[in-house]
Amino acid sequence: MSAKSGKFIxxxxxxxxxxxxxxxxxxxxxxxxxxxxxxxxTREPGSAFSKEAEKIRNLILDNENEFSHMVDALLFAASRRLNLEKGIWPALQSGKNVISDRYWTSSLVYQGILGGVGFNEVKSINEIATNNTKPDLIIFFDLEPEMSVERITKIRGEADRLETDDVEYYHRLRAAYKEVIKNNPGQFKVINANCSIIELFKKVLKILKEIEVL
Incomplete structure (x- = not known):
């Protein structure tokens, strides 16, 4: 990419x-x-730039589907590739900054560790699918598992196929994220999200200013 390329957050x-x-x-x-x-x-799964990626999103989240964790990993990777081709790569090359709600860390956590597909297996799938396109920075919102359940219960009605209100699950989820972060700590900024939304927003703005995106 040229020196003019934007940052991928x-x-x-x-x-x-x-x-x-x-x-x-x-x-x-x-x-x-x-x-x-x-x-x-942009956000995952799916893409504002690809109707095909959105079709994959609908497949992944449909409660009537019963995919194995490996199939989920492959579907996420396919959707991710479409989003890169149609949205992220062109934006970065034109000098725009890209902010994505989730990327391959989610696959490493949800399918790789929690789903049992394997960290290294999911990492390999995604390195191939994305031409090893890594974010410049990943900001992780850390939250106590009990707070996750409380907020989800309050905000949402019917959960989609990938959601649950089991607090033990969120303990495992948090441990899985910490495992992935420990594997590459320099790529992450961890923020304590046990705070008001205004405080959280200020923390995010501070980080974006530090890396000269804002």
Whole structure:
């Protein structure tokens, strides 16, 4: 990529940690600062840039489907590849910064560790699928498992295929994230999300300013 290429920032987090809200607040802030044209926002699974990736998203989240964890890993990787080809790579090459709600860390955690497919197996699948495209930074919203369940129960009605309100599951989820982060600590900034949404937003803005995205 050219020297002009933008930065690729990924936001990961425990369920209920405020990712979606913070990303919307970021969009609003960038509009206020007249900087929104310098950014592209995306989320996984699926892609605003690919109807095929959105079809894969619907397959993954459909409660009627019963895929193995390996099939899930492959579907996420296929959706991720489409999102890169149609959205992320062109944006970065044109000098725009990309902020993504989830990326391959989620696959390492959910399918690799929790699903039992294997960390190294899922890592290999994604390195191939993405041409080993790594984010410049991954911001992880850490949240106590009990708080995850409390927030999810309050916010959501019917859970999709990948959601649960089992607190033990969220203890395993948090441990899995910590395992992935420990494997490559330099790529992550961990934020304590046991705070108000305003405080959390300030923490995110501080990080983005430090890496000169804002």
């Amino acid at each position: 990924v936001i990961e987090g425990m369920d209920g940690s405020g990712k979606s809200t913070i990303i919307q607040m970021l969009k609003d802030e960038l509009i206020t600062q007249n900087k929104i044209d310098d950014f592209v926002f």
